[in-house]
Amino acid sequence: MDQQLQALLTELYEEGQRNDAQAQERRKKRLNLEPETAQLLSVLVRSGKRTRLLEIGTSNGYSTIWLAWAARLNGGTVISIDREAEKHQLADANLRRASLRDVVQLVQGDATSIVADLAGPFDFVFFDADRFSAPAQLNLLLPRLTPDVLVLADNVHSHPDEIADYLATVQNLPDFEHMVLPVGKGLSLAYRHQPSQSVCRS
Ligand SMILES: C[S@@+](CC[C@H](N)C(=O)[O-])C[C@H]1O[C@@H](n2cnc3c(N)ncnc32)[C@H](O)[C@@H]1O
Incomplete structure (x- = not known):
């Protein structure tokens, strides 16, 4: 990452911290990811050569x-x-x-209604919005996930009660392995790897 982009990310994060310290209404807060969580997500995208990303919860x-x-x-x-x-x-x-800007399609509206109409497929999904709606959103997205897919969610440690239903949903998905990474506010990571069927040669 070049220095200019690094500097912009640092500026946005610091501005977010200042904003959130004085914002009265929750919906006015930026609630940005911790930089180490954001960096981990970017490593997972790069190392896994992921190309079809969906993020729920854009903030700034x-x-x-x-x-x-x-x-x-x-x-x-x-x-x-x-x-x-x-x-x-x-x-x-x-x-x-x-x-x-050209890499991102920003969509404004309630995520549950929007994901119902997204064509996909997605090979990387990141939940970082309202945790109560995340299980329904995940279920809507399941038919639109690639066989090899990463599904992540933030706030496992910071909001254990709110995210409990999501964790139960993701842990019960067949063919996914699941773990919680102790980074930032606690990151749920679910991974499915379904290799394409091998051709039998006689
Ligand atoms: C934690 S912040 C996202 C932070 C962002 N991912 C970042 O790291 O910069 C959560 C965002 O989700 C949005 N949000 C919450 N519930 C939502 C919903 N049901 N549909 C769409 N957006 C929602 C909020 O407006 C808020 O901006």
């Missing part, structure tokens, strides 16, 4: 920039959803500053 685009930068290196794209119009505009401006 901090994590979206990390994902978009990684996706671009793989020739991929990101769809990112947020219900707040103000955050949608901030993310739009920040992605333009990062010269990554």
Whole structure:
């Protein structure tokens, strides 16, 4: 990552921290990922050559920039959803500053309604919005996941009660292995690897 993009990410994160310290309403907070979690996501995208990314919870685009930068290196794209119009505009401006706007489709609205209409397929899904709706969103997305897919969710340690249903859902998915990584606020990682069927040669 070049220094200019690193500097922009640091600026956005620090601005988010300052904003969140004084914002009264929760919906006005940026609630950005910890930088180490965002970096881990970008490593997973790059190392796994993931190209069809979906993020639920854009905020001002901090994590979206990390994902978009990684996706671009793989020739991929990101769809990112947020219900707040103000955050949608901030993310739009920040992605333009990062010269990554062309890699990202920003969608404004309620994530559950939106994912129901997304064609996919996705090989990387990151849940970072309202944890109560995440199980329903995951179930809607299941037919639109690639055989080899990573499904992640933040806030396992920070919001254990809110994320419990999501964790139960993901842990019960057949063919997925699941773990919780002690990074940032606790990152749920589910991985399915279904190799394409080998051709039997006689
Ligand atoms: C934790 S913040 C996302 C932070 C962002 N991923 C980052 O690291 O910069 C959660 C975001 O999800 C959005 N959100 C919450 N519930 C939502 C829903 N049901 N549909 C769409 N967006 C939602 C909020 O407006 C908020 O901006």
